[in-house]
Amino acid sequence: MNERKLLVVMSVLMLALSGCGSLNVRLPVTENAATQQATATAADRKASELVNVAQIMPTPTALPAEALAEFDAEERVLINLYERVNPAVVYILISQETRTNRGTLEVPAGSGSGFVIDTEGHIVTNNHVIANAGRIRVTFADGSTAPAKLIGGDPYSDLAVIKVDVPAEQLVVAELGDSSNLRPGQRVIAIGNPFGLQGTMTMGIISALGRTLPESSESAGGTFINPDVIQTDAAINPGNSGGPLLDSRGRVIGVNTAIRTASTTGGQPANSGIGFAVPVNTVKRVAPELIERGIVRYPYLGITSRESLNLADLAGQLGADVKQGVLVFSVARGGPAERAGLRGGNENDTVVIGGVPVPLGGDIITAIDGAPVRDFGDLISKLTANYRVGDRVTLTIIRDGRTQQIEVELGERPR
Numbered sequence: 146m147n148e149r150k151l152l153v154v155m156s157v158l159m160l161a162l163s164g165c166g167s168l169n170v171r172l173p174v175t176e177n178a179a180t181q182q183a184t185a186t187a188a189d190r191k192a193s194e195l196v197n198v199a200q201i202m203p204t205p206t207a208l209p210a211e212a213l214a215e216f217d218a219e220e221r222v223l224i225n226l227y228e229r230v231n232p233a234v235v236y237i238l239i240s241q242e243t244r245t246n247r248g249t250l251e252v253p254a255g256s257g258s259g260f261v262i263d264t265e266g267h268i269v270t271n272n273h274v275i276a277n278a279g280r281i282r283v284t285f286a287d288g289s290t291a292p293a294k295l296i297g298g299d300p301y302s303d304l305a306v307i308k309v310d311v312p313a314e315q316l317v318v319a320e321l322g323d324s325s326n327l328r329p330g331q332r333v334i335a336i337g338n339p340f341g342l343q344g345t346m347t348m349g350i351i352s353a354l355g356r357t358l359p360e361s362s363e364s365a366g367g368t369f370i371n372p373d374v375i376q377t378d379a380a381i382n383p384g385n386s387g388g389p390l391l392d393s394r395g396r397v398i399g400v401n402t403a404i405r406t407a408s409t410t411g412g413q414p415a416n417s418g419i420g421f422a423v424p425v426n427t428v429k430r431v432a433p434e435l436i437e438r439g440i441v442r443y444p445y446l447g448i449t450s451r452e453s454l455n456l457a458d459l460a461g462q463l464g465a466d467v468k469q470g471v472l473v474f475s476v477a478r479g480g481p482a483e484r485a486g487l488r489g490g491n492e493n494d495t496v497v498i499g500g501v502p503v504p505l506g507g508d509i510i511t512a513i514d515g516a517p518v519r520d521f522g523d524l525i526s527k528l529t530a531n532y533r534v535g536d537r538v539t540l541t542i543i544r545d546g547r548t549q550q551i552e553v554e555l556g557e558r559p560r
Contacts, residue, residue, distance in 0.1 A: 231336055280292070336391065338385070348379055370521075387402075443557065448477070471518055510540050511548075
């Protein structure tokens with residue numbers, strides 16, 4: 146090959162290698178120049194599109210096998226928990242009879258949740274779920290239904306027991322756990338029927354312990370508190386009331402009871418991440434009494450105070466170096482505290498704490514049978530958990546700056 150031919154061949158090769166940095170090898174074809182140019186342009190455009198797509202598509206990051214195994218195991222635990230516990234959870238529909246010109250009609254009056262606690266057909270729910278019930282009907286997870294009768298209700302703990310007449314072999318019983326060793330941060334699961342959506346499971350954590358919920362009693366003329374309530378962020382909505390709050394092993398640790406919210410869904414309160422559950426140890430104490438006698442008898446001291454009162458804020462006015470305890474506002478006339486000689490405050494000598502007048506001069510209860518008392522809620526908790534009507538207790542009090550002991554025989558809380 147002479148020098149001129151070699152230069153021509155090299156020039157052709159240089160042209161073939163120039164452009165977008167890629168070598169396009171084409172076989173001889175009969176297309177004209179315009180067709181070839183159009184084909185080349187379309188191909189270049191397609192290649193450009195593919196390049197752009199490749200740039201915006203995410204590249205999956207592979208998880209280590211051990212991480213995948215851990216996630217899979219967690220899912221299997223939750224699936225297994227649901228399959229074991231959901232059959233013990235029931236949907237409760239209450240109705241009332243209404244008379245019309247055409248006769249008596251049965252009108253739906255509310256709904257809630259509950260769970261089976263024994264093979265005799267006893268079911269725990271909230272008292273407020275069945276408080277106005279004319280008739281009660283229960284639907285199980287398998288779709289079967291049965292009428293239920295009210296065994297007993299307790300407004301103070303907001304617990305009730307109903308009963309269905311169903312063969313024992315058809316009942317799945319929920320396992321009751323222990324609420325005495327719960328910790329904030331512990332994982333919890335709620336199963337119930339929010340807005341009538343049967344068998345709904347949600348998950349969260351224990352947000353706090355030792356909350357109190359007030360319960361007014363018109364007949365007793367006062368307000369009482371339900372102590373040791375569990376706070377959770379597990380989604381709880383209307384219809385969850387009475388359903389179980391579970392630990393990660395599927396044991397009942399509480400009864401979903403209330404939510405605190407400023408939002409609504411269809412005119413009903415909606416979840417905002419603050420829910421409350423009555424602890425299962427309260428269920429263990431209350432349910433047997435409801436089954437046995439239909440009511441619960443609570444020990445009663447007969448004093449009023451303020452649950453959130455911090456005595457440290459009143460150190461100067463109290464004349465005593467005390468940071469914890471219960472300042473007695475008043476004593477119920479004829480009640481156990483008055484009979485034992487406890488003294489209430491002076492309504493004419495008050496200070497305003499948090500916008501609420503606090504009467505001064507009353508006794509300060511610092512211990513019950515030697516156990517220190519933090520505040521009013523703690524006192525109520527100790528009374529309800531450890532004592533019965535008729536028990537005698539020794540209160541350590543501070544009066545006029547001096548510590549003394551007073552013995553009180555506990556009465557029965559008015560209804």
